[in-house]
Structure formats: structure tokens, C-alpha cells
Amino acid sequence: MQQKVITVTELTKYIKDKLENDELLSNLLIAGEISNFHHHGSGHMYFTLKDKKTQINSVMFKSANQRLQFEPEDGMKILATGYVSLYEPRGQYQLYVQSLQPDGIGALHIAFEQLKERLQKEGLFEEEHKQELPKLPQKIGVITSPTGAAVRDILSVIKRRFSGVSILIAPATVQGERAVPTLVDALERLNAREDIDVIIIGRGGGSLEDLWAFNEEELARAIFNSNTPVISAVGHETDYTISDFVADLRAPTPSAAAELVISNQEELARYLNRLNNNLKQSMKQKLKNLRNKVNNLTQRRVLLEPKRQLQDSQQRVDELEARLINKIQSRLDYLQEKFQTQAGKLDSMSPLKVLRRGYSYCQKVGQDQGITSVNEVDPGEELEMVLSDGKIKSRVLSIDNEQVVKK
Known part of the structure; x- marks a missing residue:
């Protein structure tokens, strides 16, 4: 085959x-x-x-x-x-x-650790991103199930601690497949309001599966991006969720979140009284210091004897004036002496001084220019002889070329 x-x-x-x-x-x-x-x-x-x-x-x-x-x-x-x-x-x-x-190890536990590590590397858990909670919020937003024990605990604690504060509940599903969308939507709606000072988001205790909505990345990023400070309050004290790490503050339980979000009215009143007393003491001390300073100033001589202080100043002005006059006079004397010395030097070099010693100055009649050589005149020309006390007119009879001053 x-x-x-x-x-x-x-x-x-x-x-x-x-x-x-x-x-x-x-x-x-x-x-x-x-x-x-x-x-x-x-x-x-x-x-x-x-x-x-x-x-x-x-x-x-x-x-x-x-x-x-x-x-x-x-x-x-x-x-x-x-x-x-x-x-x-x-x-x-x-x-x-x-x-x-x-x-x-269970799948949910691994998923929790993986998301936690990834968000931590991105910096979503860093303290620098945490917002400071208001000291005395006027209105508190609460995101939780409207029928659960968590909302009753929160309302009870806040009413006991500070009855005057306003609370706005944004209802959401806190368990199951629909939980994350409703939680994110409630958070966005509260952020859109301008009258919400702080937000509490959470639920009561349960298994890891029950709390899983608070470990989802979508909700974690919504909490991180919230403009309003967020307190995460999920489960019991031993329960930790991703929401706890990204929130501005973690509360171990919903009741603890209510304790953290608002001061006790009586404690606040005592605190305000302490501030008031401290302010009064501070003002008293400040006034005492100022009063002492004024007293010290009033004891100064310038205020006790202002006329004497003025007389001292006038005497000082007189002294300065005398010193100034002396300096000016000394300067004038120096300049006068210097002037006379220079005038003497000029006088000794004056042509008039030479004429007084018997010398004369010769020039042609009608001209101002002096004659310095015999070659500048001719026989018969009229000349003027300038002496210290007058002039003599003369006529040239002859010219002798014999040199008197040797060059």
C-alpha cells in the first residue's frame, strides 16, 4: 500500500x-x-x-x-x-x-503594591504637594455613601465639636464597579464650588475587595489634582489605601477625620482666650516700654533747658564766625604781600626806571617806533630824544658807524 x-x-x-x-x-x-x-x-x-x-x-x-x-x-x-x-x-x-x-499573594495585593510604587515614583505622595488644611473651615464637603455608618459618624462628631459649621454631602457609591466614577464625579462637583474649604472622602471598614475603589488610579489622580484640601478616611485604623497616600491628610477612620477637620468649640474658645490674654499682656508691656522711653526723653537737657541749649549753639556760631574772619584776613594779607613783591619786580624792570638813571629813548619825529641802529637814520633827519621828564628834538649832523656794543 x-x-x-x-x-x-x-x-x-x-x-x-x-x-x-x-x-x-x-x-x-x-x-x-x-x-x-x-x-x-x-x-x-x-x-x-x-x-x-x-x-x-x-x-x-x-x-x-x-x-x-x-x-x-x-x-x-x-x-x-x-x-x-x-x-x-x-x-x-x-x-x-x-x-x-x-x-x-493575592492579585489585589500585587495590584496595590504595583500602583503604589508607580505613583510614588511620579512624586504624587511627596509632602511638597500636600495642601494645608484651613484652621476654621466655614463649609465642609463630605463624599461617602449617604446611607452608611461613616456619614452618621462624621455628622455626629462635627455637630458635637462645632455645631455652627456647615456640611455639604456629595453622595457616592463606595463599593463595586460604579464606585470610582461616582466618587470622582462627587470630587469634581465639590471642587467646582467656591464655598467648600475642605473635603472628607471615605467610607467605613470592610475587606480589601470592599475598599478597592479607593485603590484605583483614576480616583487617586483626581484626589491629587483637587484644588480643595482632601482628607482620606477609609476603613479602620489598620486599613491603608492609595487614596490615603495621595490625600493632603490621612485619617484612620471617618470619625477621626471629623475630629481633625474642625477644632472643638470649647477648645477654640480657650485658645482664643489665651490669645486675648497674651495680646493684652503684650500691649501693656509695649505701653510700659513707650512710657519709660518718653520719660527718659523728657529728662534730657535739651527739653529741660532749651534756652541754654540755644545759647550754647549761638556761642558755637560766634566762634566759627571769628575763625572764618581770621582765615579770610590771613588769606588777604598773604595775597597783598605777594602782590607787592610782584609789583616791585615789575617796577625794577620798567623802562621808565632806566630813563631816570640818565638814559634816553630815541625815535623819529612823528613815529612811535624806537631806533635801534644808526643805519635807520640819515644826516639831516629830525629825531626826538625821550627822557624821564620830557622830550628833546634834534637834527642828525653826522653818523659814526663805530660799534659801541660788541655783539
């Missing part, structure tokens, strides 16, 4: 049918460790599931992994449900995962 020839595609389809029709392989619960995890942009998850001896390629499509409450990671030990089939293009069998849960 001749053996039938089949194609690779036919073989692959045959193996795939065998795998998918096998009762054991079509409904598996497998324990293993995740490695090579990749969350594709399409939304599908690809990873390897392994134990100490072997491994199998695995895929979890977007439609299945959207229900996950945590993000799978390399090294995470999990329990996977699904079926084995064959990926025809590669002829490779793989596990098609339909659900995942952590092996040991």
Missing part, C-alpha cells in the same frame, strides 16, 4: 485539531514562573511560562487581560488557566491563557 503524501499545512492542521480536541489540554490550570514578558502595543501579552526543567510560549489576548487587576512581571509565580493549541504559521504549540492569578 502506497503511503499518502501530505503537506506541511495539512500536518499542522491535524496536530492543531488533536490538541484542541483533547479534553485535558482544552481546560488547563498550570503553575509556573513568568519570563520574557512583553505587553504589546496591540494590548496582547506575550511571555514564557517555565519551571525548573522546561518552558512553554504563552499568549494572553487583550480581551482576556483587560480583566486583570495587576500587571504581570518577569519572575512572578502565577496560576494560569487556558488551553494548548498550535500557532500554524510557525508550527509551534503554545499556551493560550484565559486568566491569571498570583500563586500565593
Whole structure:
């Protein structure tokens, strides 16, 4: 009998049918460790599931992994449900995962730690972002279930501590799938009002699943972005939620939040009395210091004997005036002496002084320019001889060229 020839595609389809029709392989619960995890942009998850001896390629499509409450990671030990089939293009069998849960620690706990770590790295828990609560709020917004025990506790405590404060309740669902949208909506509505000074958001105690709405990222970011200070009051003292970390203040219980948000009226009255007494004492001391200062000023001589102080000033002015006159006179004497010295020098160099010693000054008649050489005149010319006490007119009879002053 001749053996039938089949194609690779036919073989692959045959193996795939065998795998998918096998009762054991079509409904598996497998324990293993995740490695090579990749969350594709399409939304599908690809990873390897392994134990100490072997491994199998695995895929979890977007439609299945959207229900996950945590993000799978390399090294995470999990329990996977699904079926084995064959990926025809590669002829490779793989596990098609339909659900995942952590092996040991619960999925919600892992999801809580993962979100907490991520938001902390973003800085949403830093003290620098915390808003200061008002000392005496006029109106308090409360976000919780209108029928739960938390709202009754909050109203009771606030009424007991300070009956005059106004409270506005923004009702919300605090558990289940509808909780987060209603909580975020209530927070946005209170933020839109200008008369709300502080907001309390919370609920009474419950299991981790019951409180899970307060661990959702959407609500955490809404609290962080709130313009109005927010107090988180979720569950009991041992319960911690993501809302507690992002809020401006965490209260261990709803009743504790009411204690923190408003001062006791009697305590506030005592505090105001202390302030009033301190103010009075401070004012008394201030007035006493000012009175002493005024008394010290009135004892000064300038106020007790103002005329004597004025006389001292007048004497000082007289002294300064005398000193100024002496300085001016000394300066004038110095300048007078200097002037006379320079005048004497000029007088000794005056041509008139020379004329008085017997010398004369010769010039042609009708001219002012003096004659300095015999070559400037001719015989018969009329000349004027200028002496110290008058002039002599003369006529040139002859010229002698013999040089008197040697050059």
C-alpha cells in the first residue's frame, strides 16, 4: 500500500485539531514562573511560562487581560488557566491563557503594591504637594455613601465639636464597579464650588475587595489634582489605601477625620482666650516700654533747658564766625604781600626806571617806533630824544658807524 503524501499545512492542521480536541489540554490550570514578558502595543501579552526543567510560549489576548487587576512581571509565580493549541504559521504549540492569578499573594495585593510604587515614583505622595488644611473651615464637603455608618459618624462628631459649621454631602457609591466614577464625579462637583474649604472622602471598614475603589488610579489622580484640601478616611485604623497616600491628610477612620477637620468649640474658645490674654499682656508691656522711653526723653537737657541749649549753639556760631574772619584776613594779607613783591619786580624792570638813571629813548619825529641802529637814520633827519621828564628834538649832523656794543 502506497503511503499518502501530505503537506506541511495539512500536518499542522491535524496536530492543531488533536490538541484542541483533547479534553485535558482544552481546560488547563498550570503553575509556573513568568519570563520574557512583553505587553504589546496591540494590548496582547506575550511571555514564557517555565519551571525548573522546561518552558512553554504563552499568549494572553487583550480581551482576556483587560480583566486583570495587576500587571504581570518577569519572575512572578502565577496560576494560569487556558488551553494548548498550535500557532500554524510557525508550527509551534503554545499556551493560550484565559486568566491569571498570583500563586500565593493575592492579585489585589500585587495590584496595590504595583500602583503604589508607580505613583510614588511620579512624586504624587511627596509632602511638597500636600495642601494645608484651613484652621476654621466655614463649609465642609463630605463624599461617602449617604446611607452608611461613616456619614452618621462624621455628622455626629462635627455637630458635637462645632455645631455652627456647615456640611455639604456629595453622595457616592463606595463599593463595586460604579464606585470610582461616582466618587470622582462627587470630587469634581465639590471642587467646582467656591464655598467648600475642605473635603472628607471615605467610607467605613470592610475587606480589601470592599475598599478597592479607593485603590484605583483614576480616583487617586483626581484626589491629587483637587484644588480643595482632601482628607482620606477609609476603613479602620489598620486599613491603608492609595487614596490615603495621595490625600493632603490621612485619617484612620471617618470619625477621626471629623475630629481633625474642625477644632472643638470649647477648645477654640480657650485658645482664643489665651490669645486675648497674651495680646493684652503684650500691649501693656509695649505701653510700659513707650512710657519709660518718653520719660527718659523728657529728662534730657535739651527739653529741660532749651534756652541754654540755644545759647550754647549761638556761642558755637560766634566762634566759627571769628575763625572764618581770621582765615579770610590771613588769606588777604598773604595775597597783598605777594602782590607787592610782584609789583616791585615789575617796577625794577620798567623802562621808565632806566630813563631816570640818565638814559634816553630815541625815535623819529612823528613815529612811535624806537631806533635801534644808526643805519635807520640819515644826516639831516629830525629825531626826538625821550627822557624821564620830557622830550628833546634834534637834527642828525653826522653818523659814526663805530660799534659801541660788541655783539
